[in-house]
Amino acid sequence: MNAVLQETAKASVSPLSAQGLMHGFDGTKVLDGVNLALTPGSVLGLIGRNGAGKSTLIRALLGLLEPQGGRALVFDEPALKLSDDAKARIAYVPQQPEALAWLTVQQMLDFVGRFYPHWDAEFIRLTLERWKIQPKRLLAKLSPGERQRVDLLRALASQPELLVLDEPAAALDPVARRELLREIALRAGEAGTTVLFSTHIVSDLERVASEVAFLHEGKLLLHCDVDDTKERYGRLWLPAKMSAAAPAQSLSRRRNEDGSLSLVVQRDAHGQWPEAATLTGARVDALGLEDLFVEIAE
Numbered sequence: 001m002n003a004v005l006q007e008t009a010k011a012s013v014s015p016l017s018a019q020g021l022m023h024g025f026d027g028t029k030v031l032d033g034v035n036l037a038l039t040p041g042s043v044l045g046l047i048g049r050n051g052a053g054k055s056t057l058i059r060a061l062l063g064l065l066e067p068q069g070g071r072a073l074v075f076d077e078p079a080l081k082l083s084d085d086a087k088a089r090i091a092y093v094p095q096q097p098e099a100l101a102w103l104t105v106q107q108m109l110d111f112v113g114r115f116y117p118h119w120d121a122e123f124i125r126l127t128l129e130r131w132k133i134q135p136k137r138l139l140a141k142l143s144p145g146e147r148q149r150v151d152l153l154r155a156l157a158s159q160p161e162l163l164v165l166d167e168p169a170a171a172l173d174p175v176a177r178r179e180l181l182r183e184i185a186l187r188a189g190e191a192g193t194t195v196l197f198s199t200h201i202v203s204d205l206e207r208v209a210s211e212v213a214f215l216h217e218g219k220l221l222l223h224c225d226v227d228d229t230k231e232r233y234g235r236l237w238l239p240a241k242m243s244a245a246a247p248a249q250s251l252s253r254r255r256n257e258d259g260s261l262s263l264v265v266q267r268d269a270h271g272q273w274p275e276a277a278t279l280t281g282a283r284v285d286a287l288g289l290e291d292l293f294v295e296i297a298e
């Protein structure tokens with residue numbers, strides 16, 4: 001294959017995909033057949049309640065955990081058997097970075113940098129200065145937020161094609177969080193980096209993600225463009241006397257005190273709401289992302 005064809009083939013391959021991922025712990029199912037394919041250059045925000053399995057999913061996607069079923073591919077290679085070339089194209093920041101804690105900030109960055117062909121030492125120098133983190137400090141003595149920032153810096157300096165962040169903002173103050181989101185948006189926009197990040201913070205997701213996926217009861221729901229969610233999903237309200245007309249399929253169903261029903265529904269392939277929505281007395285309200293998650297997760 002010539003160089004141009006090779007580059008074209010590379011660009012069309014999903015940086016991260018999975019089919020039928022299954023996993024559980026101590027007999028409890030956490031992932032129940034997860035299918036996913038990240039679009040190159042997209043920023044996917046993965047959201048889900050505490051314990052929904054976001055970290056487990058990320059670890060299985062990256063081959064850091066062997067799933068009990070299904071398979072994951074990174075740049076079209078089996079995640080469990082990644083080549084060094086594929087590894088050099090990925091950066092992953094775990095929720096609680098702990099590795100190499102006995103080194104200083106600079107020692108860790110120098111050590112890790114040797115494994116990456118596009119390591120940006122100048123970006124590190126400038127950012128450490130801007131963030132006022134002294135390179136000689138021991139990683140073990142940093143606060144959780146500082147430690148998380150150093151690990152983010154490590155990930156960004158490798159100039160990855162695929163950046164995976166497990167709750168990157170968890171320990172960050174609001175200013176650092178904004179800065180991180182800006183950096184993610186910049187990387188995706190300018191360098192075409194594909195980003196997957198998990199979060200609890202819906203406003204972060206809305207600010208930077210192009211796509212959203214909701215991990216709920218072991219499955220990915222609502223995987224679509226962030227801008228499409230308002231158009232595609234809504235709350236269908238049916239008065240008590242019409243509740244028998246409720247569609248059998250809905251993302252959530254709640255009976256209100258007055259007997260009326262509230263359901264989260266989606267448009268079909270032709271853009272139509274379920275038939276019950278057209279009945280006189282029924283109503284469909286738009287839902288913001290946060291309301292949508294709360295309605296489904298409750």
Ligand SMILES: Nc1ncnc2c1ncn2[C@@H]1O[C@H](COP(=O)(O)OP(=O)(O)OP(=O)(O)O)[C@@H](O)[C@H]1O
Nearest residue numbers: 025026030048049050051052053054055056057095
């Ligand atoms: N190594 C493990 N051994 C046993 N149970 C585990 C292990 N790892 C995760 N679990 C369990 O699997 C479930 C999913 O955990 P996971 O950390 O993936 O969720 P999460 O969505 O990332 O949660 P959070 O938002 O709180 O970080 C939890 O109930 C957790 O206790």
